[in-house]
Amino acid sequence: MIRYRLRCDEGHAFDHWFDNADAADAELAARAVACPDCGGTGVAKAIMAPSVAKAAAPPTPCGKPVCACGCPALDG
Template sequence: MIRYDLTCKNGHAFDSWFASANAYDALERAGQLSCAVCGDSRVSKALMAPSVSESGRSARRGLSEPGNPLEKAMAELRRKVEASSDYVGDAFAREARDMHEGKSPERAIHGEARPEEARRLIEDGISVAPLPFAPKRRTN
């Protein structure tokens, strides 16, 4: 996993984790990145400072507790998505298509799709959107 500091053309700064540098590049080429604050799709990597251990409250907080308002909003979004939809993993594109075609009952789902799968779904009029977080099973 790799974390990048990102900025959008509207000046919002945020960070995100990616499976690898190549995964970031593929998502960027496919237009699948968007600002966590305003949704702008014109996102680029920002200059990053090295990670330095801090003393005090933020160091004691731990990795599982969100610290700033954006982290708290992202954690709340994750909780809502996971509580209100079924995780279908790598079968996301097939499940979304089956629901669209009436082959399976409609329900809220989330999972993973390759960029080309997501593009085909959108081209076929099937509404999908990338989530600004990785599934828990793929995070450290």
């Protein structure tokens, strides 16, 4: 399953689940997806930012967690 953010010709944005990317393209081309707000079938994929996981912060030299003030090992 894959979720896409969609936008209709009237500017309504909504999420919709598809079996896969090919199915999404086919359903959108066939105008088989309707906007839940207005019922319009002129729907296209909206631009989305990819979901990227952030890497964990490396441990500090002293082993203590870093606070907003910085690394405790750098206090002098």
